Amino acid sequence: MKKVFCRPKSIKRTPFHYCPGCGHSLLHRIIGEVIDEMDLQEIIIGVPPAGCAVLAYNYFDIDMGEASHGRAAALATGMKRALPDRIVFTYQGDGDIAAIGTAETIHAAARGENITTVFVNNGVYGMTGGQMAPTTILGQNTTTSPGGRREDRDGFPINLSEMLAIAKGSAYIERTAVNSPANILKTKKAIAKAFRTQLERLGFSLVEVLSPCPTNWKMDTLEACKWIDEVMTAHFPLGVLKDITGVKKDAH
Amino acid sequence: MRGNHIVAEAAVRAGCRFYFGYPITPQNEIPEYMSERLSKVEGGVFIQAESEIASIHMVIGASMAGGRAMTSSSGPGISLKQEGISFLSALELPAVIVNMTRGGPGLGNIAPAQSDYFQATRGGGHGDYRNIVLGPNSGQELADLTHEAFDLADQYRMPVVILGDGMLGQMMEPVQLPPEVQIKKLPHKDWTLTGAKGRPSRFLRSLILDPMEEEEHNWKLMRKYEKILKEEVKWEAFSVEDAKMIVVAFGIAARIAKGAIKRVREEGLKVGLFRPITLWPFPAKPLKELAKKVKHFFVFEMNMGQMVEDVRLALDGSGEVHFYGRPGGVILTPLEISRVISSYYYQKKL
Numbered sequence: 001m002k003k004v005f006c007r008p009k010s011i012k013r014t015p016f017h018y019c020p021g022c023g024h025s026l027l028h029r030i031i032g033e034v035i036d037e038m039d040l041q042e043i044i045i046g047v048p049p050a051g052c053a054v055l056a057y058n059y060f061d062i063d064m065g066e067a068s069h070g071r072a073a074a075l076a077t078g079m080k081r082a083l084p085d086r087i088v089f090t091y092q093g094d095g096d097i098a099a100i101g102t103a104e105t106i107h108a109a110a111r112g113e114n115i116t117t118v119f120v121n122n123g124v125y126g127m128t129g130g131q132m133a134p135t136t137i138l139g140q141n142t143t144t145s146p147g148g149r150r151e152d153r154d155g156f157p158i159n160l161s162e163m164l165a166i167a168k169g170s171a172y173i174e175r176t177a178v179n180s181p182a183n184i185l186k187t188k189k190a191i192a193k194a195f196r197t198q199l200e201r202l203g204f205s206l207v208e209v210l211s212p213c214p215t216n217w218k219m220d221t222l223e224a225c226k227w228i229d230e231v232m233t234a235h236f237p238l239g240v241l242k243d244i245t246g247v248k249k250d251a252h
Numbered sequence: 253m254r255g256n257h258i259v260a261e262a263a264v265r266a267g268c269r270f271y272f273g274y275p276i277t278p279q280n281e282i283p284e285y286m287s288e289r290l291s292k293v294e295g296g297v298f299i300q301a302e303s304e305i306a307s308i309h310m311v312i313g314a315s316m317a318g319g320r321a322m323t324s325s326s327g328p329g330i331s332l333k334q335e336g337i338s339f340l341s342a343l344e345l346p347a348v349i350v351n352m353t354r355g356g357p358g359l360g361n362i363a364p365a366q367s368d369y370f371q372a373t374r375g376g377g378h379g380d381y382r383n384i385v386l387g388p389n390s391g392q393e394l395a396d397l398t399h400e401a402f403d404l405a406d407q408y409r410m411p412v413v414i415l416g417d418g419m420l421g422q423m424m425e426p427v428q429l430p431p432e433v434q435i436k437k438l439p440h441k442d443w444t445l446t447g448a449k450g451r452p453s454r455f456l457r458s459l460i461l462d463p464m465e466e467e468e469h470n471w472k473l474m475r476k477y478e479k480i481l482k483e484e485v486k487w488e489a490f491s492v493e494d495a496k497m498i499v500v501a502f503g504i505a506a507r508i509a510k511g512a513i514k515r516v517r518e519e520g521l522k523v524g525l526f527r528p529i530t531l532w533p534f535p536a537k538p539l540k541e542l543a544k545k546v547k548h549f550f551v552f553e554m555n556m557g558q559m560v561e562d563v564r565l566a567l568d569g570s571g572e573v574h575f576y577g578r579p580g581g582v583i584l585t586p587l588e589i590s591r592v593i594s595s596y597y598y599q600k601k602l
Contacts, residue, residue, distance in 0.1 A: 042449035047313075050459075057455035063445040065316040066457040068339050071309040074301065078313025078321065079445070081297040082270060086447050104309070107302035 008032030010041045012061045021221030023178045023211025024052055027120060028059050030178075030188045031091075035062065038195060044087040045079060047072045049101075051093040052126040070101025073108035076115045087198055089116040095125045098134040098160040105164070112169025112203040116194045119161070119206055121236065122213040130216030134158045137235045142216070157235065161208045165242035171203035173242040177210035177233070179225035197245050210236060256281035256421045258391050258429075259350055259414065262398040263322050264289050267433040268348070270297045270314035270321035272307040274329060277362040278418035279352040282324040295435075304329040308336030308349075315345040316456055318444035320402050320435075324350035326418070327360060330368060330376075337411050338377030341473070342458035344443075346405035348398070349383075350414040352421035355581025363581025364419035366503060369558035372413045373532040380470055382477050384412040384484065385531040387502040391425030393529075399430040404484065406439065408476055415531060417554070419504045419583060477533075486529035487538055491517065495524030496602040497548040499593065500539070500563050502528050505584055509552050512589035521597050531559070536566035543570040550596060552589055553577045 290296030
């Protein structure tokens, strides 16, 4: 019998600790598939964050070096400058990248650091129990925005990827989602393109992935996927925000 | 050569190829020198980071990749680096951190001070850890200790702090520079992250959720620290043989105190100097050894009294300990110290 589906070889045989319906496990798998397909396992180094994905090194069978909260882009900068022929990527949540790590991220992009960032946006601080994130949208209920986020009290959410697209040093920025099979495939393509951007030394690349957090959103899985389509994408529209790669063949 | 330039040149000669910094007076000559020097060395990387926090995390990244990496700053900037220093310790990563201390707290001023002794020797950031802290007192020691710091950092896989001050950083002195190290001949590191080629994948992490496991990690660090306490202690003893009174000081204050001691010796006062060179590990045993013959210890520091606590702990009641300090960036003078010594000496009828 022909084997048509299996675990990517760059993903360890460890059961994920993520909640049911969480986007992280899907995204780990997609990244694993891309690493396998591009044959990167021996030259890639990942930088997991503080946040739900802090244990990513338990799942990826690649070299990984954990960063403190928000500092992944700085750490990856030091690492990539020391090993310019390796592929270095950071894997960060919205609180990590768009609140405490804003400065590190913007400056890595501005310098045009040749690294890739996977930015998982689920609009809440997941691991600490669902507090308001920099990307919590107006009206969204969290444990620290009771009654829903209000601009007069909590301020507006931040569209970090749009800001990074302005940076002269960024080469490829795209926002995708993992709430449907079609979006999952697009996300996989975007991650592959981001790694290619790095291989071609074109500058900073980032894929923002809108990802469901049913546990903290207090929704079931299907509701959460629907909420991304109906509410979240209105504030964070999907699509390519910047692309200087000139590679059109895999545009979508 | 200027002190800051000495540190930078000695670092490059020790094989440092990665420097990440941020401007702050009185250490700006280090990044300035490095920006030029590292651009002319194969594999040399200099980045002026967006913050002190970013620079120490760039050090972490380069260190994970196996490079010899360094950052430097002063007072407020060192405070910002503490997060990264705690992570370096937890991750067991080598790095060299230079603090050309200035007057504090807060922004304070840009004058020389020794007020970061506690911060450096107690760890400085969160969690249970120590740094190796070296306290040079001259241009020559800036060169020698910076060079050695990289070996110590690699050997013990931990951060090493060079605790200088604004005066050492700015002072110009003749110096014999240490030899150029061949990077390829440095001991192999079997823990670096370079991509899992021809070996199983590795990870470096500081999150250890199981308290029993984290406790074991802490004990592992402790065993390393105990070895350092046993093997790496350095100090200088000057004119202690016949001394009735011992002056204890470190860094630039010790240099100034030595001048004062020479002055009072000319008047016949039997005073010696004990100068810790490793501030952590603190040379407690050799200091206590002196207390078998001498009962009077006088500590001089350019702060409100920090190392004096280590002196008291070391002597453990076996001598009288007094303190004289000038905080806030005021530089002690040999005359000032010699007056304090003389008045104490005659008061106690030594």
